[in-house]
Amino acid sequence: MGYFRENIERAKPYEAGFQPVSAGPSHDRPRRAGVVKLNTNENPYPPSPKVMEAIAGIDCEQLRRYPDPVGSAFRRAAAELNGVEPGWIMCCNGGDDLLRMVFTGFCDRRRPVAYPAPTYSLYPVLAKVQNCKVTEVAFDEEFNLPAKLAQTGAALTIVCNPNAPSGTFIAVEELASLADEVSGVLLIDEAYVDFAQANCVGLVKDFDNVIILRSMSKGYSLAGLRFGYAIARPEMIAGLMKVKDSYNVDAIAIAAATAAIKDQKYFKENVEKVKAECKRVTTELGELGFGVRVSFANFVLAGCMNCPASEIYDKLVERNIYVRFFNKGGLDDKLRITVGTGEQNDKLLAALKEILSK
Amino acid sequence: MGYFRENIERAKPYEAGFQPVSAGPSHDRPRRAGVVKLNTNENPYPPSPKVMEAIAGIDCEQLRRYPDPVGSAFRRAAAELNGVEPGWIMCCNGGDDLLRMVFTGFCDRRRPVAYPAPTYSLYPVLAKVQNCKVTEVAFDEEFNLPAKLAQTGAALTIVCNPNAPSGTFIAVEELASLADEVSGVLLIDEAYVDFAQANCVGLVKDFDNVIILRSMSKGYSLAGLRFGYAIARPEMIAGLMKVKDSYNVDAIAIAAATAAIKDQKYFKENVEKVKAECKRVTTELGELGFGVRVSFANFVLAGCMNCPASEIYDKLVERNIYVRFFNKGGLDDKLRITVGTGEQNDKLLAALKEILSK
Numbered sequence: 131m132g133y134f135r136e137n138i139e140r141a142k143p144y145e146a147g148f149q150p151v152s153a154g155p156s157h158d159r160p161r162r163a164g165v166v167k168l169n170t171n172e173n174p175y176p177p178s179p180k181v182m183e184a185i186a187g188i189d190c191e192q193l194r195r196y197p198d199p200v201g202s203a204f205r206r207a208a209a210e211l212n213g214v215e216p217g218w219i220m221c222c223n224g225g226d227d228l229l230r231m232v233f234t235g236f237c238d239r240r241r242p243v244a245y246p247a248p249t250y251s252l253y254p255v256l257a258k259v260q261n262c263k264v265t266e267v268a269f270d271e272e273f274n275l276p277a278k279l280a281q282t283g284a285a286l287t288i289v290c291n292p293n294a295p296s297g298t299f300i301a302v303e304e305l306a307s308l309a310d311e312v313s314g315v316l317l318i319d320e321a322y323v324d325f326a327q328a329n330c331v332g333l334v335k336d337f338d339n340v341i342i343l344r345s346m347s348k349g350y351s352l353a354g355l356r357f358g359y360a361i362a363r364p365e366m367i368a369g370l371m372k373v374k375d376s377y378n379v380d381a382i383a384i385a386a387a388t389a390a391i392k393d394q395k396y397f398k399e400n401v402e403k404v405k406a407e408c409k410r411v412t413t414e415l416g417e418l419g420f421g422v423r424v425s426f427a428n429f430v431l432a433g434c435m436n437c438p439a440s441e442i443y444d445k446l447v448e449r450n451i452y453v454r455f456f457n458k459g460g461l462d463d464k465l466r467i468t469v470g471t472g473e474q475n476d477k478l479l480a481a482l483k484e485i486l487s488k
Numbered sequence: 489m490g491y492f493r494e495n496i497e498r499a500k501p502y503e504a505g506f507q508p509v510s511a512g513p514s515h516d517r518p519r520r521a522g523v524v525k526l527n528t529n530e531n532p533y534p535p536s537p538k539v540m541e542a543i544a545g546i547d548c549e550q551l552r553r554y555p556d557p558v559g560s561a562f563r564r565a566a567a568e569l570n571g572v573e574p575g576w577i578m579c580c581n582g583g584d585d586l587l588r589m590v591f592t593g594f595c596d597r598r599r600p601v602a603y604p605a606p607t608y609s610l611y612p613v614l615a616k617v618q619n620c621k622v623t624e625v626a627f628d629e630e631f632n633l634p635a636k637l638a639q640t641g642a643a644l645t646i647v648c649n650p651n652a653p654s655g656t657f658i659a660v661e662e663l664a665s666l667a668d669e670v671s672g673v674l675l676i677d678e679a680y681v682d683f684a685q686a687n688c689v690g691l692v693k694d695f696d697n698v699i700i701l702r703s704m705s706k707g708y709s710l711a712g713l714r715f716g717y718a719i720a721r722p723e724m725i726a727g728l729m730k731v732k733d734s735y736n737v738d739a740i741a742i743a744a745a746t747a748a749i750k751d752q753k754y755f756k757e758n759v760e761k762v763k764a765e766c767k768r769v770t771t772e773l774g775e776l777g778f779g780v781r782v783s784f785a786n787f788v789l790a791g792c793m794n795c796p797a798s799e800i801y802d803k804l805v806e807r808n809i810y811v812r813f814f815n816k817g818g819l820d821d822k823l824r825i826t827v828g829t830g831e832q833n834d835k836l837l838a839a840l841k842e843i844l845s846k
């Protein structure tokens with residue numbers, strides 16, 4: 131037919147992790163008894179009680195009127211937390227909203243994107259939609275930053291740090307060098323940084339080409355709310371504002387995300403629980419014979435030595451346990467497993483033990 | 489500097505109607521005593537009580553998990569209301585989200601957009617971001633559909649119906665003919681259709697190139713929530729899904745918008761109140777000497793005969809009354825006035841009377 135642009139006609143939509151719950155008409159509430167869902171890197175613990183209070187405090191007027199187009203309340207809270215001014219922050223409808231914006235802002239047929247691979251599988255999908263060339267530079271086995279990434283000449287370089295799906299972390303100094311060397315913009319996708327020991331926010335002060343992406347989905351348990359933010363110099367934020375939808379974040383989301391980011395005590399306790407479970411899962415998977423690197427995120431990438439990853443995946447599904455299997459080279463011998471609650475992790479580990487013993 | 493694409497560097501951001509309330513740090517709650525805000529076409533009445541119930545019913549699990557990527561609950565409700573199947577509906581983060589998607593999907597340097605003008609001032613902003621040519625075809629004085637619009641050869645033709653800022657309505661049969669004649673896609677932006685007597689949903693059954701845009705901001709009083717939807721044939725929806733952000737609508741918004749669209753009784757009463765006030769405001773503005781065409785939306789475009797529109801605008805601001813003044817040819821002798829509550833309209837009319845008597 132051809133109503134769409136050719137690159138769109140050829141594009142395949144992003145494949146989100148299987149949602150075992152929203153499939154049929156009877157599943158408005160995303161819940162199903164007995165399912166252990168460790169496939170989309172959600173936080174296993176609920177968001178701060180302050181979030182529920184903020185939502186309960188929403189009134190009709192806030193819904194009737196257009197929201198604050200820049201989410202000033204959240205901007206101020208995020209700025210304070212990150213030691214910058216509010217003009218260095220832009221609110222986004224989830225981190226994915228910012229990812230789309232940077233492709234729109236920096237890339238086209240003559241302005242390629244570059245990133246190390248394997249990484250977040252949304253990047254190539256957005257590149258296809260924006261019709262820009264992609265330079266994928268392969269990580270080594272240890273997921274070190276590839277030296278060649280600095281030399282691609284790309285208009286936009288993306289580094290997911292901690293990286294998904296490896297959970298590995300590249301040192302801040304290495305990314306500072308990269309920011310200095312690349313000719314275009316460096317987006318550091320810190321969606322999982324809440325679980326790491328360091329972050330790159332300091333780089334935005336030294337480099338006018340650095341954008342930091344943050345998400346409220348992981349550390350703050352708000353995947354359902356769609357809220358993320360950018361940190362960058364005000365000139366960069368002003369440019370991104372031009373490609374932002376006029377009212378990209380809604381009034382309830384602004385209020386809820388602001389309440390969440392202000393409750394740092396709850397946030398830190400939540401993150402510590404996830405990190406402790408992550409450590410335990412890593413150790414126990416190792417004892418079961420999986421090859422597991424130390425993770426700086428809320429998931430682990432488990433190399434399957436004695437049994438094909440796809441087979442383990444299927445057998446887990448039979449037991450109502452969902453993890454993520456990527457059917458592509460470099461990843462098809464591994465499973466990405468989100469860190470769940472202690473109880474969920476126990477179920478997973480017991481199931482794996484049973485599967486491998488057969 | 490030049491990190492951004494040239495078309496983005498040159499672009500100016502969309503200018504939203506002045507928000508007299510979210511300007512300063514002390515205004516998290518968008519409210520200011522005494523302000524009569526008739527400048528951004530918000531509904532003056534609150535949303536359905538069912539919306540507040542739905543929000544109160546949100547639980548932690550819905551926030552912790554990713555939302556349903558296609559908003560199935562809303563899709564079903566909107567499909568039922570419009571007499572189509574759920575596969576003919578796509579949920580959007582406000583109507584603007586869909587507008588951006590159609591530019592991304594259909595337009596580029598060799599694939600222009602066309603629309604009659606004056607119309608919604610976001611269209612040229614989105615065209616600049618997408619770097620596509622624009623063919624503006626001028627409306628006549630009566631805002632009739634320009635015959636030339638069918639002959640532009642554009643990849644995307646947009647008709648806002650009822651049109652903003654004129655409030656005029658083009659008959660369904662005329663748009664059917666246009667759908668038949670254009671070579672590309674016809675997007676009918678029905679953001680204001682809740683206040684009209686007819687709509688174009690029937691056309692999606694006959695034409696595979698028609699997309700209908702609907703908004704929950706106006707008739708359903710949910711501008712703060714950011715929710716809109718597309719109606720089109722499933723093949724068209726499937727294509728649009730490729731350019732949609734993976735999770736573009738959040739869990740709370742899905743629940744709240746679904747509750748709103750299901751409460752048709754409240755919706756109809758609300759709309760009737762606005763329509764009655766619109767009629768009264770139109771009559772009384774006419775008696776004050778303004779040139780006002782019958783409006784099929786929740787605003788009127790008032791031609792200022794005896795006093796410059798900009799002067800009236802300024803004098804209204806002095807009285808804490810905000811309407812919309814567009815400082816451009818064809819509109820700079822008019823004011824666009826949102827229909828408020830009876831009380832707000834009384835204040836506006838009294839102020840105008842006073843201003844004009846001086």
